[in-house]
Amino acid sequence: MLESLKFFILRFDRRRRFFRTLAPAQRILDIGCGTGKNVTEIQRLFPSLEFHGVDLLQDSQVPPFVQYKRVDLEDGALPYPDEYFDAILVVHVLEHLHRPLRLGSEIHRVLKKGGRVYVETPNWISLFIPSLAVDRSQMQTINFFDDHTHVKPWSRQGLYAYLGACCHLEVEKVGTVRNWLRLPGDPFVILAGLVIPNRGNVASAIWNLTGWRIYGVGKKSTH
Known part of the structure; x- marks a missing residue:
């Protein structure tokens, strides 16, 4: 029952949409695929897709279904041909980079038209949330x-300009x-996580309650 409720609520999460x-x-x-949390979720939905990932982890830390390359994203260069990918995820990566501009050009280069x-x-508001x-x-x-x-947070306008x-x-x-369905329960999750210490639950609820994260979706022109 609880798992079904959790799955239903997660369907309204922006990234999962x-x-x-x-x-x-x-x-x-x-x-910045990390240990493959995002691609693992997508693979459950669409197992026939072809998954690629780049990061600084060792090969053994990445799921075997991911075609993985070890890449320093500060260099910007992505080791793929032009117009190679239908979709690209950049989840909690930009805030770690000192020089994100070249990566932007590379994203455009390796993305297919219409991708x-x-x-x-x-979000910049994360600077003011107490630790x-x-x-x-x-x-x-x-x-x-x-x-x-972390190097610097972003604003929605900054993310718009970057894309x-x-x-x-x-x-x-x-x-x-x-996730608006979670909002009514977030204060109680925070309180419970403080009483019975659980930093993960507290952080997740604070992120949702305060708008700690921002997102952007861009599409490459077909012309």
């Missing part, structure tokens, strides 16, 4: 600089990542 639009796509690139990009990153002293060993980010590898001017895409949407 984008995932469900990927059915027609053939080849997906996850930039779409989903970008997600911390709570709750179960720090869980290493969940509450204040932006809880993650020592348009740097990635040379038609910007379809820019907004705040917030």
